[in-house]
Amino acid sequence: MTIVSFGIGMTYALEAADKLAAEGISAEVIDLRTLRPIDYDTVIASVAKTNRCVTVEEGWPVGSIGNHLSATIMERAFDYLDAPVINLTGKDVPMPYAANLEKHALVTTAEVIEAVKKVTYR
Numbered sequence: 001m002t003i004v005s006f007g008i009g010m011t012y013a014l015e016a017a018d019k020l021a022a023e024g025i026s027a028e029v030i031d032l033r034t035l036r037p038i039d040y041d042t043v044i045a046s047v048a049k050t051n052r053c054v055t056v057e058e059g060w061p062v063g064s065i066g067n068h069l070s071a072t073i074m075e076r077a078f079d080y081l082d083a084p085v086i087n088l089t090g091k092d093v094p095m096p097y098a099a100n101l102e103k104h105a106l107v108t109t110a111e112v113i114e115a116v117k118k119v120t121y122r
Contacts, residue, residue, distance in 0.1 A: 001025060002047050005055065044072075055070065060089060
């Protein structure tokens with residue numbers, strides 16, 4: 001299982017990987033570190049090894065880096081995929097100012113775990 005993220009999304013990706021390991025699901029977590037250039041070779045090599053991928057970011061779903069990575073993975077590593085790539089993003093709403101509403105608009109560790117279980121069919 002490959003989880004690809006960057007920035008604050010790494011917090012959720014790493015927390016999810018730890019919790020998933022306790023359940024017997026091994027995840028490689030890739031921190032992109034830069035978005036231009038993107039280290040495509042590392043992502044493709046990981047997907048070729050694990051056969052599954054979830055991307056995690058706090059941005060909006062339209063025009064997200066995860067969408068770009070999904071397209072690249074499907075172009076360069078389609079034959080390795082055993083499940084569709086899932087892109088986790090913030091919700092498609094204007095970012096709320098109130099802290100209690102902001103929590104509902106952003107990605108959570110639980111959502112990452114749910115996505116990983118979906119692509120691993122567990």
